[in-house]
Every structure is written in C-alpha cells, then in structure tokens.
Amino acid sequence: MDLLQNDPFKAPFESLDEFADFISEVLQCPITIEDANHRLIAYSTHDERTDPARISTIIGRRVPEKVINQLWKEGTIPTLLRSSEPVRVKSMNEIGLSNRVAISIWKQEEVIGFIWAIEIDKSLTEKDFILLKKAADAAKNKLLQLQTRKNKKEERLQEFFWKLLTGHLKLNDEIIEHFHDLKITPALSFAVLVFKFQENITSKNEQNIIYLLKTNQRLKIMLYTIDYNQLILLVAVNNIDYPFQELEHFTKTFILKMSDRYGIDQITPVYSTIYEDYQKIRVAYHEALTVLSIKRKFPFETEHIYSYQKLGIYQLFDLVLDSRKGEEYSNHTLKNLHEYDKKHNSNLVETLEVFLNKDTNINDAAKELNIHANTLNYRLKRIAEVGEVDLKDPSQKMLLFLDLKLEKYQRN
Amino acid sequence: MDLLQNDPFKAPFESLDEFADFISEVLQCPITIEDANHRLIAYSTHDERTDPARISTIIGRRVPEKVINQLWKEGTIPTLLRSSEPVRVKSMNEIGLSNRVAISIWKQEEVIGFIWAIEIDKSLTEKDFILLKKAADAAKNKLLQLQTRKNKKEERLQEFFWKLLTGHLKLNDEIIEHFHDLKITPALSFAVLVFKFQENITSKNEQNIIYLLKTNQRLKIMLYTIDYNQLILLVAVNNIDYPFQELEHFTKTFILKMSDRYGIDQITPVYSTIYEDYQKIRVAYHEALTVLSIKRKFPFETEHIYSYQKLGIYQLFDLVLDSRKGEEYSNHTLKNLHEYDKKHNSNLVETLEVFLNKDTNINDAAKELNIHANTLNYRLKRIAEVGEVDLKDPSQKMLLFLDLKLEKYQRN
DNA sequence: AGATGTTTTGTGAAAATCACCAAAAATGAA
DNA sequence: TTCATTTTTGGTGATTTTCACAAAACATCT
Structure with a gap:
C-alpha cells in the first residue's frame, strides 16, 4: 500500500498506547507521546531499544526537568510551539538524549502535546516526516479527551x-x-x-x-x-x-x-x-x-x-570586539606608544594602563608601578606627546582605556 | 524578424558612430559609447532628445568629473565593473542625469568601455536588456582597435x-x-x-x-x-x-x-x-x-x-546606539537619578554630566554649575548613594558618561 | 672617556582637596 | 503656621596633589 497517499492513521484505535505502538511499527522506531506539559501520555513497547532520557520519562511519567530545561534553552521546544513541522533534535549525551525527531500536536492555535520518535538505528526520511505529521494529526482527538481533564495549573x-x-x-x-x-x-x-x-x-x-x-x-x-x-x-x-x-x-x-x-x-x-x-x-x-x-x-x-x-564599560566589550573584527582598527595613540616602547625599551603603555586603572590618580598609580610620583608625571607628559593625546579629555581617555583592554584581550 | 533569436548586431559597421546610431534605432533611445576611462567614443545622433549630462559629455568628449564621482559613490560604476549585466541608474537631477541604463563592455576579464542608453520617454524592457547585452558584445571588437591606441596613464x-x-x-x-x-x-x-x-x-x-x-x-x-x-x-x-x-x-x-x-x-x-x-x-x-x-x-x-x-569614545556612539535600538536598555544609575530629580526637583543628572565633562575636576565643574565646590561634593556623594555607583571606578564612570550622552541624544 | 640626551628622583612652594563644622536657605509634611 | 529635614554655602586647618626646577642616574654614541 502507498503510505503517503493513504493515511494509515485513519483507522480507529482503542487507546493511545495502542496508537503509539502502531506509529512505532510504521516508522520502525520507539515512540513516546506527551501532553503539553511533558507528562507521559503513551509509549510504544514493541521495540525494546531506547535511550536513558526515555527510560526516565517512562519511569517518572514525565520528561525529566533537566531534559525539558535543556530543550527550552537550545530552542527545540520554542520551535515546536511555533510550527507543526517535525523537528530533528541532535543527541545530547549529557542528558541522556539520543537522536530524535519531535512534532507538536495542535488543536486549533494551541499545542496540546508532542510525539517523539527516537532514531536508534535508522534515520527518519522525508517520507517518515510526512507520516509523522499525519500521526500528529490523528493523535489530536484522542489527546483532546485527556487534555480537558488536565489542569493547566500543574505546570511545573x-x-x-x-x-x-x-x-x-x-x-x-x-x-x-x-x-x-x-x-x-x-x-x-x-x-x-x-x-x-x-x-x-x-x-x-x-x-x-x-x-x-x-x-x-x-x-x-x-x-x-x-x-x-x-x-x-x-x-x-x-x-x-x-x-x-x-x-x-x-x-x-x-x-x-x-x-x-x-x-x-x-x-x-x-x-x-x-x-x-x-x-x-x-x-x-x-x-x-x-x-x-x-x-x-x-x-x-x-x-x-x-x-x-558594575561591569561599566566592559558591558560593551563584546559589541566593540565584534564590530572591529576584520577591520584591523588601530588606535593611533597606542600604536605610537608601542613603537616608542619597543624603540626605547620603555613601558609607556603599561604606565598608561595602570594610570587609567587607578582612575588617573597619580599617587596610587605611582605606588602600583613602584616609581616616584614625579616620574609618573614625566611619563604622562611623554605619553601625551608621543601619543598625541590629551589625557585631560575624558572622551579620549575612555577610548584609550577601551582600546587598551581590547588589545590586551586580543593578544592572549 | 525576431530580434531576440537573431543577433541584429552581427552585421559589419563602418564606424562606432554608425553602430551607436543603429543601437539607438533598435532600442528607440539615445545611445552613448565610452571607453574604460569614460572618454566619449561614439554617440547616436538620430534622436535629438537628451539630458544635460549627455550634452556635457558630448561637448567635453568625456563624462563630466562630477557625474563620474557620483556614479562611483553611489555604486553604479563598481557594479558595472563587476558584472556584464545592464544596470539601471535612477535619475539624479543634481548632476543632470535622467533615467539611464548602462552596460559594460568586456574583453576577457577586463572592462574596456560602456554603453549608455538614456530612457527619455520609454523605459527599457527585459527584451531591450538582452539586446543591449548583444550590442555590448558586438561593440567589443570595434572598441578594441581604439583601445590599443589609448594610454591607460591618461586616467584622470x-x-x-x-x-x-x-x-x-x-x-x-x-x-x-x-x-x-x-x-x-x-x-x-x-x-x-x-x-x-x-x-x-x-x-x-x-x-x-x-x-x-x-x-x-x-x-x-x-x-x-x-x-x-x-x-x-x-x-x-x-x-x-x-x-x-x-x-x-x-x-x-x-x-x-x-x-x-x-x-x-x-x-x-x-x-x-x-x-x-x-x-x-x-x-x-x-x-x-x-x-x-x-x-x-x-x-x-x-x-x-x-x-x-579626538572623537574618543564618541567613535562608538553610532555602534552602541544601533545595538540598543529596540532593546529598551536603561542604566540603573541614570534611572534612579532621574527619578530623584523629578521627585525632589533637583538636578543630579545635570550635575553628574558637567562633572564628567570636566574630567571629574571639582573646581571646574563647580564653576560651570555656578555652585560652591562643597555643594558639588555633597551632590556627588548623593549621586553615588542614589545611583548606587562608585564614581572612583573608571569603568563605571565611562559607561555612565556614554549612557548620559546617548540618552541626551535620544531625547532630541 | 666624554659629550649628549633621556629618564628618574628630590625639593619646596603653591594649589587643591578633604573632612569637618556651623549657619543659612529651601523644602516638605503636619 | 511650625517643625524637621534636606540642601547650600562658607570657613578652617590638615593633608595631598601639582608643578617647576635642579640634581642625579642612566643610556647612547662617537
């Protein structure tokens, strides 16, 4: 018979468990049916192959919290709630999930349950996907009877x-x-x-x-x-x-x-x-x-x-880092200072960084650098000259700070 | 005859001017042919309708600098140099250009000239585009003879x-x-x-x-x-x-x-x-x-x-503005300060801004605000409390500065 | 070694900052 | 209106910071 033309799931079924077994037979893989709150509704038994997540689900009559959380986080459940198409889920060993295909069961505008097919040995084909959609449609009525009795408030x-x-x-x-x-x-x-x-x-x-x-x-x-x-x-x-x-x-x-x-x-x-x-x-x-x-x-x-x-300006680091990727941006001041440092074996860049870290407090910075305050002052004058920068201008200072840190990060 | 099947431009022509006239006849619009440096090579004369840019081109034997610059800037010429397809150019009254279609003439991997069709009364159709491609192909050989004599160095x-x-x-x-x-x-x-x-x-x-x-x-x-x-x-x-x-x-x-x-x-x-x-x-x-x-x-x-x-941190304004569009970001410190200002009819936000503008120099800021230095000090303590911010932390200060300016801009 | 230029440190005077206090002035609630 | 609270201003003195200058140390080159 041509499964794709005729709907094999049209036939009446006694229970959802029986229905699950039938899907399992058609698709040749273990099937689990859940309601909208991931409580177990039915599961196939003909096939003894399975994965840890499924075992936990069946034993606990509900998908484990850990699994649900992960599926929310990586986007599977949101996708299922948006579309009635089957969704393939890559195996996640950390939570005992092997490769699966999931589909949501809809009643009008609302998702009332899910069907899970576990891909143990075989991968589902495009044809299987079409079958799965038909199965989801057929499951709707059966599920609806249960659904009315469930209380939405039980959501975890x-x-x-x-x-x-x-x-x-x-x-x-x-x-x-x-x-x-x-x-x-x-x-x-x-x-x-x-x-x-x-x-x-x-x-x-x-x-x-x-x-x-x-x-x-x-x-x-x-x-x-x-x-x-x-x-x-x-x-x-x-x-x-x-x-x-x-x-x-x-x-x-x-x-x-x-x-x-x-x-x-x-x-x-x-x-x-x-x-x-x-x-x-x-x-x-x-x-x-x-x-x-x-x-x-x-x-x-x-x-x-x-x-x-308290992250302060660090809030913007990822953003700026991103935008400068490939741009080969270079801060003129820092470039000059680096050149100077190399040529004269000095450390103006480090001096500047400590100075800025210490909120332009000369004494604190001098202490950290183990130099005389006057030395620091002298160096700052040098930095302003060599780097052609005005250290009294907050805006210039800030960019310098930012570029300094970005550069530091990129060097590692 | 079916113009699309047979190539009407296969026939031999005496000169490029004659060729230009023929294209003009086929497409029913004025035609101009240029070399790779936008020097005039040939132009149709059967049709007296034209636009100022074309007149200047014919009189000066070259496309006016202004027009070329604009075509570079808005991307027409770059596109022509990338692809051998016709490109439609919207009219630009500022430089005397009415609607046109242009196509580049290729010799192997190199562009050796352009054909311009001016859409005075009619718009060119898809069929015309195909014809134009054939014309560009046919122009190649004629142009090549001239091209060899031209000196690339004459480029403007x-x-x-x-x-x-x-x-x-x-x-x-x-x-x-x-x-x-x-x-x-x-x-x-x-x-x-x-x-x-x-x-x-x-x-x-x-x-x-x-x-x-x-x-x-x-x-x-x-x-x-x-x-x-x-x-x-x-x-x-x-x-x-x-x-x-x-x-x-x-x-x-x-x-x-x-x-x-x-x-x-x-x-x-x-x-x-x-x-x-x-x-x-x-x-x-x-x-x-x-x-x-x-x-x-x-x-x-x-x-x-x-x-x-010297733009300093202002370099990043467009970037940050962009990324926060729609995010409805709000700086907790600024939010608190605004609320406080409203409630107590004070102006902590303004105080903070001037203080930061003046590179955290109390005397300068106090002068600008026309208040006593002690008053400023008192307010700064208040700002630190109300805004839960540490004004000695350069990173927090910078973000505050940035957010302050962004907010200010967005309010206008 | 000596000349030259750069960098660091020391010194002292001027300027600023800071922590106080106290007294007005302004504000708001009762 | 009073009373309490907040805010502003002014002053004092101790402490710090800043700044200019000079001397010392260091580096570099011939």
Whole structure:
C-alpha cells in the first residue's frame, strides 16, 4: 500500500498506547507521546531499544526537568510551539538524549502535546516526516479527551522559569497570571542571579541549595532552576533602598554557607540589573551570562565585579570586539606608544594602563608601578606627546582605556 | 524578424558612430559609447532628445568629473565593473542625469568601455536588456582597435581618487602603480581630510580652492576631489613629528584664507587618523565622514573636535546606539537619578554630566554649575548613594558618561 | 672617556582637596 | 503656621596633589 497517499492513521484505535505502538511499527522506531506539559501520555513497547532520557520519562511519567530545561534553552521546544513541522533534535549525551525527531500536536492555535520518535538505528526520511505529521494529526482527538481533564495549573515551576528565561512568554498579563496560578506573588522589581559552580550540580547538592535558599530571610526567591553547573534564581528586590548592596550581601552569605556547611567552594555569583517588567527576564538572564563571559575574558580586571551594573564599560566589550573584527582598527595613540616602547625599551603603555586603572590618580598609580610620583608625571607628559593625546579629555581617555583592554584581550 | 533569436548586431559597421546610431534605432533611445576611462567614443545622433549630462559629455568628449564621482559613490560604476549585466541608474537631477541604463563592455576579464542608453520617454524592457547585452558584445571588437591606441596613464586623477575612496582598488601594488602612472609619489603615511562647505562648491570656488591648496607649503596634497559641498583631500603626512598638530594648523590656515581672501565662511574641517596602508583609504574616508556625522549629532560636545582620533569614545556612539535600538536598555544609575530629580526637583543628572565633562575636576565643574565646590561634593556623594555607583571606578564612570550622552541624544 | 640626551628622583612652594563644622536657605509634611 | 529635614554655602586647618626646577642616574654614541 502507498503510505503517503493513504493515511494509515485513519483507522480507529482503542487507546493511545495502542496508537503509539502502531506509529512505532510504521516508522520502525520507539515512540513516546506527551501532553503539553511533558507528562507521559503513551509509549510504544514493541521495540525494546531506547535511550536513558526515555527510560526516565517512562519511569517518572514525565520528561525529566533537566531534559525539558535543556530543550527550552537550545530552542527545540520554542520551535515546536511555533510550527507543526517535525523537528530533528541532535543527541545530547549529557542528558541522556539520543537522536530524535519531535512534532507538536495542535488543536486549533494551541499545542496540546508532542510525539517523539527516537532514531536508534535508522534515520527518519522525508517520507517518515510526512507520516509523522499525519500521526500528529490523528493523535489530536484522542489527546483532546485527556487534555480537558488536565489542569493547566500543574505546570511545573522550573519549566515556567525557563519559558521566562528564554523569552517565550511575551505578554505581561499572561506572565502575571502564570505567577498567580503557581501561587507566587510577583514582586514589583526583580533581578536574575546566577551562581556558577565548579562542577555540575548533583541532585544531592540541589537539596542542600534549596534548603539554604528556603531558609534565607532577606531576599525572596521567586523561581529557581539548575543548568549544569549553574544555579539560576529569580529574586524579588522590593522595597529595598540599596538593592545592589543587598544582592551582594545575599550572594556572599550564600557562598559562605555553601563553603562552611557543605564544603563547596569556588562559586562565582553574578547578577543582572534590576527590572520591573517581567518581559525582560530574558534580557536580565542575558546580562548575568554576559557578566560571566566578561569575567572569563578579563579575570583580573573584573575580579571584584559580580553585577552587570558594575561591569561599566566592559558591558560593551563584546559589541566593540565584534564590530572591529576584520577591520584591523588601530588606535593611533597606542600604536605610537608601542613603537616608542619597543624603540626605547620603555613601558609607556603599561604606565598608561595602570594610570587609567587607578582612575588617573597619580599617587596610587605611582605606588602600583613602584616609581616616584614625579616620574609618573614625566611619563604622562611623554605619553601625551608621543601619543598625541590629551589625557585631560575624558572622551579620549575612555577610548584609550577601551582600546587598551581590547588589545590586551586580543593578544592572549 | 525576431530580434531576440537573431543577433541584429552581427552585421559589419563602418564606424562606432554608425553602430551607436543603429543601437539607438533598435532600442528607440539615445545611445552613448565610452571607453574604460569614460572618454566619449561614439554617440547616436538620430534622436535629438537628451539630458544635460549627455550634452556635457558630448561637448567635453568625456563624462563630466562630477557625474563620474557620483556614479562611483553611489555604486553604479563598481557594479558595472563587476558584472556584464545592464544596470539601471535612477535619475539624479543634481548632476543632470535622467533615467539611464548602462552596460559594460568586456574583453576577457577586463572592462574596456560602456554603453549608455538614456530612457527619455520609454523605459527599457527585459527584451531591450538582452539586446543591449548583444550590442555590448558586438561593440567589443570595434572598441578594441581604439583601445590599443589609448594610454591607460591618461586616467584622470579624480576618478582614481574615487576608486580609492570607495575601496575599489584592493591590491597595494596596483594602487602604488597607479600613483606612479599619475606621476605622484605616494607618501609613507597619509590622512583623508574633508572640508564641508555651507553651499555646494561652484567651479569658480574650485579654482580658488585649488590655488590655495597648490600654494600651501607645509602639507602635500596627493589627490583631491569635490562632492557637492565637500572638498575631499588625500594628504601626505610624512616625516612629521606631530602630524595631528600639523593637520590642525593646515585646516585652520585654509579656513582662515578662504574667509579672508574669498569671503567663504563656515567651513567645517574633519580628518581621519593616519594610515600607511593605501588600501585603507576607504576606511579613512569613512572616519572623516563619521566625524561629520557625530558633529551633527553632538554639536556642543564636539565643537572643538575635528579629527577621528579626538572623537574618543564618541567613535562608538553610532555602534552602541544601533545595538540598543529596540532593546529598551536603561542604566540603573541614570534611572534612579532621574527619578530623584523629578521627585525632589533637583538636578543630579545635570550635575553628574558637567562633572564628567570636566574630567571629574571639582573646581571646574563647580564653576560651570555656578555652585560652591562643597555643594558639588555633597551632590556627588548623593549621586553615588542614589545611583548606587562608585564614581572612583573608571569603568563605571565611562559607561555612565556614554549612557548620559546617548540618552541626551535620544531625547532630541 | 666624554659629550649628549633621556629618564628618574628630590625639593619646596603653591594649589587643591578633604573632612569637618556651623549657619543659612529651601523644602516638605503636619 | 511650625517643625524637621534636606540642601547650600562658607570657613578652617590638615593633608595631598601639582608643578617647576635642579640634581642625579642612566643610556647612547662617537
């Protein structure tokens, strides 16, 4: 029979499990059917080949949190929620996922479930994709009966958080409603906080962390989730006069306690600026990750910086770095100074950097450089001459600082 | 007869003028044929309709400099030199050009001429385009005979300059060779300088300008051209200890003389940084134009800035402005300060701006603000508190400065 | 070795900054 | 209106910073 012309899934089925088995037979691979909240609805049994993620799903009657989070983060679920086409997912060994193909099941404008096909030995072809679409369509009615009985409010907290972090929820009212459904009072203002651990966070550590977070009195944690070695928090910062101070205190205490009580060290905390608009959680999350990224690039200069706000001009580094890629830009002042340094075996560039680091304070800079203040003054005059730059002009100074740091980064 | 199947241009022609007339007859519009250096080779006479640019071309036996420059700048000539397809050129009244279609004539890998068709009453169709391609192909052989007699060295200076400004010449050796052909010694280092006049530069003024440039002793002008109200120069800055000082002096004298001798005022000079690599003329030109653009956006703060180098951090404004478009970014410090100002009818933001403008010099800033130094000190403490910012941290200060200026610009 | 130019350090006077305090002046709430 | 609070101004003196100048140290070249 020609499977593509006739729809093999037209026939009536007793149960969704039976239906899953039939799809599995047609496509020659294990099949799992979930509802919109990733709860297991049905799965095929004819084929005993499978992967760890599927085993966990079947045992727990739900896709593991870790897997859902990852699928949100790398964009699979957003894609599935946008389109009714099959989506191929590359294997992700870290979360026990082998190659799969997924498709969303739609009822009018809404996704009410998913079908997963695991590509154990064979890869699905274009024809299989068409079949899968037909299967998704056929599953709709069966699923609908179950769907009505399910309560939307059962949606898990962490998945909701990932929706926010990935910017999937766009309407403010919708977000607020979700919060209320989850019995959380959304604070007037919030920040996203990320703790980067040295190692991936185990479920045992997770327990300890949650305990610490729950018992913390000063800042309310609205939502949290874990992403490999990162602990991500949505923190309420209402009615606090100096929220950044408070955040700093909070992170310090947390790190101290983690070290004292559980011997977990070398945690890097970073946090976003403060927002009032819940649609901006994605931006806030991005800010926190930017801090981590810049701290990796400039460990020395950002040693004591944990917040996006305090990054200052470093906020723009990636942007400028990007725009100058390939442009072979060169700062005339720095070029001259480097040439001079080379020719005279001096170190005007280093002098300038320390001077700028120390906020143009001559004494501090001289101390750091182990030279006499007058020497520094002399050198600065030299720098102004050789580099044809006015060190009293804030704008010129800033660009110099920026270019100095960029150059430094690019040399490594 | 089917013009598209058979090539009507296969027949032998006595002269190119005769050939031009024939194309004109077939396409029903005036035709002009030029060589690679835009010298007139032949033109149709059957059709008396025409446009000012064509009249000038025929009278001067060459396409006017102004027209060539413009065609370089807006990309028509570069496109013609890349592809053998017809290119449609929109009418440009400023230079007397009505709607035209152009096509390049190729001999192997090289462009040896152009055919121009003027769309006076009718627009050329797709069929006409195909005919034009055939005509270009047929013109090749005729043109080749002339071409061999022409000397490449006759290429005009200004067109060469536009090639450099638009980055059309990519190989350094090629550029140097051109310079030598034109009997110009390329300097070791150079800058691009643009004088923006209040009005378009007339040919009478052009004479005066050239006279001034020629008699200037200190800086050698390698190339120059005029673009509407802009005078563009390629200046040699060899063997000069402080080239920027020299450039500044040069521009000042020029402007002074223009005013004194010819009563032409309000000339804005801008110049690029200094380069050694002649492939970077495009970049240098772009730098000069950036200075003009920023000066338009920040007339007050850049009042005394004429060089890209001195733009300092303002170099990055367009970039940052662009990246933040739609992001609704807001600086937490500034937000707090604005709120405070509104609530208490104070002016911490203005205070901060002046303070930063004055390079954090308390006395200067206090003078400008007409307040006591102690008052300024008090306010700065307040700013640090309210804005949760450390004004001793250069990086935070810089971002604040930048955001302050961006905000200021966006408010206008 | 000596001449020359550059760089660093030392010195002292002038200028500025800073931490105080106290008193007006302005502002806002009761 | 009063009263409390915030903001501005002025002054003082200790401390720091700045600046010009000169001497010393260093480097380079003949």
